Amino acid sequence: MLQSALVEKVGKFRSRGVIVDVTALDVLDSFASRTLRDIAHIIRLRGAETVIVGVQPEVAFAMVQLGITLEKVSTALDLEEGLAYLDQKLQHARATP
Amino acid sequence: MREQHPDVDAEYCVPVASVNDIVTARLQGRVLAERLGFSAGEATLVATAISELARNIVQYAGNGDIVLRSTTNGTRRGIVVVARDRGPGISDLKLAVRSGYSTSGGLGLGLPGVRRIVDDFQIVSNREDGTTVTVTKWRF
Numbered sequence: 001m002l003q004s005a006l007v008e009k010v011g012k013f014r015s016r017g018v019i020v021d022v023t024a025l026d027v028l029d030s031f032a033s034r035t036l037r038d039i040a041h042i043i044r045l046r047g048a049e050t051v052i053v054g055v056q057p058e059v060a061f062a063m064v065q066l067g068i069t070l071e072k073v074s075t076a077l078d079l080e081e082g083l084a085y086l087d088q089k090l091q092h093a094r095a096t097p
Numbered sequence: 098m099r100e101q102h103p104d105v106d107a108e109y110c111v112p113v114a115s116v117n118d119i120v121t122a123r124l125q126g127r128v129l130a131e132r133l134g135f136s137a138g139e140a141t142l143v144a145t146a147i148s149e150l151a152r153n154i155v156q157y158a159g160n161g162d163i164v165l166r167s168t169t170n171g172t173r174r175g176i177v178v179v180a181r182d183r184g185p186g187i188s189d190l191k192l193a194v195r196s197g198y199s200t201s202g203g204l205g206l207g208l209p210g211v212r213r214i215v216d217d218f219q220i221v222s223n224r225e226d227g228t229t230v231t232v233t234k235w236r237f
Contacts, residue, residue, distance in 0.1 A: 026144060027148045030149060030210060031152050058137050058140075059141060061138055061142075062138075062214065066149075066214060067196060067210045068210070
């Protein structure tokens with residue numbers, strides 16, 4: 001199971017951030033979206049931040065039409081932007097005691 | 098490799114019993130939609146609708162079929178997706194198509210979401226025959 005493997009690795013590597021790249025997905029239906037949302041929430045409870053990257057334009061369009069917003073889940077354009085986002089977020093977290 | 102390049106006038110039946118079959122069904126739907134001249138965005142809407150319907154089959158009925166065929170209305174072309182199963186049926190259809198309602202802890206966006214992204218949506222469900230959802234999406 002992807003979820004449990006990920007959650008375990010967050011502890012093992014003491015990860016502060018997790019990036020999930022969905023570039024290869026041609027569809028994000030309600031089930032897949034729920035899975036992503038759950039992953040992000042579980043990982044947050046483990047003390048790390050999750051960023052979903054690579055939602056394709058047509059996929060984003062279809063998700064909104066379907067009624068999926070993935071609110072409260074961070075997203076970024078691609079891997080590079082995702083890493084930049086995490087960098088900023090974690091630096092900010094260190095700066096404010 | 099007929100499956101990769103479907104004849105636009107043929108009917109395709111994809112048996113759905115596992116998560117892998119959901120992917121097969123939506124890829125077949127996407128290929129047919131593109132052959133019919135649907136844009137990439139419209140083909141993704143078709144694939145998303147198929148994905149939701151196929152997921153419902155696996156989750157609630159265990160197995161069933163996704164049937165794909167083209168349709169015409171004058172010069173307009175469209176795609177018809179029939180999702181049918183012989184599962185337990187849906188006890189309250191009105192609730193099932195209401196946004197936010199789910200019996201399985203889901204988002205409750207499946208059926209109402211599908212209804213929003215297609216042009217025509219019909220659902221027949223009872224304990225004896227299971228559930229059949231028929232949707233049509235016209236090319237813009």
